[in-house]
Amino acid sequence: MTAVAKVLSAAPLGSEGHLIEVKSDATKGLPSLQIVGLGNKAIDEAKERIKSAAANSLLEFPAKRITINMS
Numbered sequence: 001m002t003a004v005a006k007v008l009s010a011a012p013l014g015s016e017g018h019l020i021e022v023k024s025d026a027t028k029g030l031p032s033l034q035i036v037g038l039g040n041k042a043i044d045e046a047k048e049r050i051k052s053a054a055a056n057s058l059l060e061f062p063a064k065r066i067t068i069n070m071s
Contacts, residue, residue: 011070022070029065037070 005024010017020037033050035043054061 026064031063034067
């Protein structure tokens with residue numbers, strides 16, 4: 001995946017945090033949001049939080065196929 005944006009973040013694991021790389025890619029295609037790399041229920045909820053944060057910030061959510069890789 002060609003990274004459009006890349007940031008370092010932390011993912012909680014028990015009482016510790018682990019450094020993770022978050023990469024995103026926006027391509028032509030049907031508008032969608034995919035989050036891959038960490039498999040748990042929080043990913044499904046994160047999609048809604050991302051869309052809500054964009055709307056509440058008065059930002060227009062791009063009409064592209066967006067993939068976010070959290071590895």
